[in-house]
Amino acid sequence: MNIFVFVKRVPDTESKIRIDREHNTVIEEELNFVLSPYDEYAVEEALRVREAAGGKVTVFSIGPDEAKVTLKKALAMGADEAVLIKDDAPEAYDGLRIAKIISRLIKDKYPDYDLLLFGKQSVGADNSQVPAMVAEILALPQVNVVTKLDIDDNQGTAIREIEGAAEKVSFPLPAVISAQKGLNEPRYETLKGIMMAKRKEIPLISLQDLGLTEEELLPQLELIKMDNPPAREAGKVIEEEPEEAAKKLVEFLHKEAKVI
Amino acid sequence: MLLVYIEVREGKIKKASLETLSEGKRLADEMNMETAAVFVGSALDGLASEAFSFGAGKVYILDNSLLSQYSPSGYTEALFSLTEEIKPKILLMAATAMGRDLAPRLAAKLDVSLASDCTQVKVNNGELEVVRPLFAGKALASFRFKSSPVMATLRPNVFPLAEKTEGTGETIKKEVDVGDDKVKDRVAEVVRAEGNELDISEAEIIISGGRGMKGPENFDMLRELSGILPNAAVGASRAAVDAEWIDHQNQVGQTGKTVSPDLYMAFGISGAIQHLAGMTSSKFIVAVNKDPDAPIFKIADFGVIGDLFKIIPPLQEELKKVVEE
Ligand SMILES: Cc1cc2nc3c(=O)[nH]c(=O)nc-3n(C[C@H](O)[C@H](O)[C@H](O)COP(=O)(O)OP(=O)(O)OC[C@H]3O[C@@H](n4cnc5c(N)ncnc54)[C@H](O)[C@@H]3O)c2cc1C
Ligand SMILES: Nc1ncnc2c1ncn2[C@@H]1O[C@H](COP(=O)(O)O)[C@@H](O)[C@H]1O
Numbered sequence: 310m311n312i313f314v315f316v317k318r319v320p321d322t323e324s325k326i327r328i329d330r331e332h333n334t335v336i337e338e339e340l341n342f343v344l345s346p347y348d349e350y351a352v353e354e355a356l357r358v359r360e361a362a363g364g365k366v367t368v369f370s371i372g373p374d375e376a377k378v379t380l381k382k383a384l385a386m387g388a389d390e391a392v393l394i395k396d397d398a399p400e401a402y403d404g405l406r407i408a409k410i411i412s413r414l415i416k417d418k419y420p421d422y423d424l425l426l427f428g429k430q431s432v433g434a435d436n437s438q439v440p441a442m443v444a445e446i447l448a449l450p451q452v453n454v455v456t457k458l459d460i461d462d463n464q465g466t467a468i469r470e471i472e473g474a475a476e477k478v479s480f481p482l483p484a485v486i487s488a489q490k491g492l493n494e495p496r497y498e499t500l501k502g503i504m505m506a507k508r509k510e511i512p513l514i515s516l517q518d519l520g521l522t523e524e525e526l527l528p529q530l531e532l533i534k535m536d537n538p539p540a541r542e543a544g545k546v547i548e549e550e551p552e553e554a555a556k557k558l559v560e561f562l563h564k565e566a567k568v569i
Numbered sequence: 570m571l572l573v574y575i576e577v578r579e580g581k582i583k584k585a586s587l588e589t590l591s592e593g594k595r596l597a598d599e600m601n602m603e604t605a606a607v608f609v610g611s612a613l614d615g616l617a618s619e620a621f622s623f624g625a626g627k628v629y630i631l632d633n634s635l636l637s638q639y640s641p642s643g644y645t646e647a648l649f650s651l652t653e654e655i656k657p658k659i660l661l662m663a664a665t666a667m668g669r670d671l672a673p674r675l676a677a678k679l680d681v682s683l684a685s686d687c688t689q690v691k692v693n694n695g696e697l698e699v700v701r702p703l704f705a706g707k708a709l710a711s712f713r714f715k716s717s718p719v720m721a722t723l724r725p726n727v728f729p730l731a732e733k734t735e736g737t738g739e740t741i742k743k744e745v746d747v748g749d750d751k752v753k754d755r756v757a758e759v760v761r762a763e764g765n766e767l768d769i770s771e772a773e774i775i776i777s778g779g780r781g782m783k784g785p786e787n788f789d790m791l792r793e794l795s796g797i798l799p800n801a802a803v804g805a806s807r808a809a810v811d812a813e814w815i816d817h818q819n820q821v822g823q824t825g826k827t828v829s830p831d832l833y834m835a836f837g838i839s840g841a842i843q844h845l846a847g848m849t850s851s852k853f854i855v856a857v858n859k860d861p862d863a864p865i866f867k868i869a870d871f872g873v874i875g876d877l878f879k880i881i882p883p884l885q886e887e888l889k890k891v892v893e894e
Contacts, residue, residue, distance in 0.1 A: 322823045322843050326707040335708065346824055402703060402710065404673060405682045432823070433704050436685050437669045441641065442677035450754035451641050453670050468760070470818065471666035473768035476639070477758040484754070490824050491817045529682035529716035533698070538709050541849055546872035548861070554873045555883035558855065561871045563891050566853040568774060568832040569798060 310364030310460070312355045312424045314388065315411060315439070316348040318372050318379040319432040326537070333535040334399060335433075344379045347428025350488035353495040355426050356387045358460050364423070365389045371396050371410050377511050384506035385498035394514045401528035404438025409526060411439065412446040413519045424465075427487040429454045437487075444485035452478045456491040571597040572657035574648065575606050575620055576667050582616060584771065585663035585725035587623050592690060592728040593661050594624030599692045602658065605629060609647050609745075611637040621736040629655075630742045635752050639667060643752035645674045647745040652679065657718050659697060664722035665770075672722045681716035686724045686827075688850070697721075705823045705846030725770060726829045727850070762818065767802040769819055774832045775851075777804035777821055778814075779844075781837015781858065781877060785814035790881050791836065797888050804828070804848075806838045822847035836877045840865025 320326070320340040327336040344352075355366045367390040368383040370376040380391035394414060415422065425447075427440040437453070444451035456475070457468040466479045470489055498506075516526070547557055562569050573593045576583040590606055597604040606625035608616060610632070617628040631647045648671075652660065660675075662668040664686040676683040688709075689700035697719050700711050714720075769775050776795045778788055788803060795801035803819060810820045821828055823843040833851035838844060840856070840863055848854070849868055856869035857877045866872040873880060 320704070322705070322846070324704075324707075325842075326704045328708060333710075335704075402712075403682050404685075405677065405680075408677060435703060435705060436673075436683075438673035438676070438683055438685060441670060441673035445642070445645060445674045445677035448642075451670075451674065452754060453641075454666065469666075471759075472770055473766065473818070474762060475760045476756040477760060478754055479757050480754050490820075527715075529714065530684060531713045531715055532710055533713055534711040535703075536709055538702070538706060538849070541854075541868040543867050544870035544872065546861075546866050546869070546874060548874035551875060551879040552883045554875055554880055555887045558871060558873055558880075558884060559887040559891055562832065562853075562855070562888075566832055566870070568853065569888065569891055 310358060310362045310424065311422045312358060312364060312366045312426060313415070313419065313422050314348070314351050314355045314366060314368045314383065314426045316352065316368055316370050316379055316383055317345045317428070317431045318342050318370060318376040319345045322346065322432060328535050328537060330536070333532050342375065342378070344382050345428050345432045347430055347432075347488055347490070349495045350490065350492045351426040351428050352383045352386055352388060353493045354458060354488055356496070357493060358424065358458070362460060367392065367419070369394065369411070369414070371407055373397050380511055381506045382498065384509050385502040386496060387502060391509065391511050392514060393511050394516070394519070396516060400434065401530070402434045402436065402532065403528040403530045404434070404436040404442055406526050406528055408439050408442030408446060410516065410519065410521065411443050413521055414514065415447060417519060418514065423482045424460070425449070425483065425485045427485065429487040429489045440485050440487040449483055449485050450480040451485040452480065453487040454489045455486050456489050458486060458492065570603045570605055570655060570657045571659040571661065572605050572607055572652070572655070573625070574660070574662040574668070574671075575608050576663060576665060577608060577610055577613060577616060582619055583663060583665060584730070585665050587619070588725065588728040588730055589661050589663045589723045590620065590623045590625060591731035592723060594731060596659070596690060596692060596697065600695065603627065605655075605657070607631065607648065607651060609636055609644050617740045621738050622733045623731055624736065626738045628738060628740045630740065631745045632742060633745050633747055635747055635749065638756040640752040640755035641670050641674050642754055643747050644671050645678055646747040646751050648675050649678050650745055651743070652718065659719045662722045664724050668722045672720065676720050679718065679720070681718060681720055682714065684712050684714070684721040687721050688724050688727050690721065690723065705827065706849060707846065724829065726773070762816070767800065769802045769804045769821065769828055770826050772800055772802035773830050774798045774801035775804045775821070775828055775830045776801060776834045776836070777806065777838060778809055778836045779806035779838030780808040780812070782809060782814065788815055794881065794885060794888065797885065797892055806844050835865055835869070836881070838865055839863045840868065
């Protein structure tokens, strides 16, 4: 079983997002970058499939040199290989760009695979686009937002989350799967894993190596303005006997919020 | 033409699709464009009239028995064959579970970029401009499109439904041809959670509980409250979900669901940044917490300092009184 996992380096979810209004970018200073949480579920699932069926797990990231830290984390968890596709372009919040890079990479350099694993969404861009776009470009079946995955030979079954229910999908491999919280509980890195990851070489591939030109990859979404959302103002806070508090709360719901 | 994809689940049109159609119609009018709606599946007769009454001038029905159940690749094929033929300038979908799955696949097939989960759409100098939250709502970004057709998904519960009219129009039914090999990811079965509760992403009122609820049995108190209110569902913080007091389908926040109900009530939730990320776009926020310094009070429209176990019983009584009136 040849498994590829795609992981992204993102600011951790606790980050306060400060915006450079002149350039419409997020100020990276003081941000703590991590492996995107949903991608962690994807890495864990890859390791579990490998443990059950044998094979190899290779982790890929598209991003700046600093993304190596993210790849090292996946290696320390137990991935066999990691590859960085070096891309210094600023975040464009455009899933198509990343999907084109990934698809070209797979077609030209890594055509031998059984399973492509992603996170259901990258923290920050919050796009939920790349996995489905890659699946279309490579003409593969897709199941996104997966909370349960079973692989049996060349066949997979996945449960995907929808509103108030779940969809069960059976599909042939190779396929694209994206991970949702609940799929598994990611393991911690072991000391041995961390030492191994340290020593491991991470090969670099450039966009030129993939024969991709800047023109082809130019974002088709033009970011014209970025801002923090208007702050929510604190409203009224009361502290009274429960009966009185309940009365006032219901009055608020009825008269002001008008929801009842 | 502006084309809106209309999602059907169990023979019923999704409300979020009607919201998207309502907004689409408003935009199309402003841009002097025709509004059309498209359905995909089989046995969809009788649904077109609802699309007309929410503003569609034309309804396309793409029929194929292979598509009776959702398949992202199959639905993409069907929609692509239509867009190749009618060349819409703008293509909108609701950012539901299906929309988030289908729209990017179709966008890749059309070789266009997609703006996901937009919360505002406007016309500026004759061009569409969208606003979408980034970083779980900690930033808002405006985008213009360089590719055509323009493609966007709209967040459910954000755009108002239009007044229903007696509209009619032309229904165009097409047998679409999708090969069996194109539907390798067809849904085999829809598994419903027991109780068939309303999903938080579709609820107009969310009653949420956190670590302050103390245990799973106490979520019944919240279920009772939500039972009194119309279109209400029970939500939770990650702390409550991680403790396995409630299913993670109910989790609100950065790694749960982003919700924007008319009313969000937080019981025993401190208001960590990852929780706020999922609910600050709610229209009204109420918080009940015994800690006066809980960060949730900084964003609540109405806060009650106190013990939730003492407040919920009289609250239930008061609510019943008002609702019964
Ligand atoms: C990567 C990552 C992702 C995360 N994603 C999410 C997410 O999606 N959603 C999410 O919610 N969290 C998320 N978190 C966790 C988040 O940081 C908080 O830990 C979590 O939201 C805390 O939940 P809580 O408010 O229920 O618990 P606490 O912070 O422990 O708060 C409990 C509150 O209950 C109050 N209380 C206790 N007893 C009573 C009583 N009797 N009456 C009234 N009030 C009472 C207390 O005063 C306190 O304010 C994430 C964290 C990380 C690192
Ligand atoms: N720069 C990237 N490098 C590697 N994988 C990525 C990158 N961006 C997105 N992905 C993958 O695509 C998933 C969905 O991302 P998105 O479409 O940006 O929400 C992520 O969880 C990753 O698995």
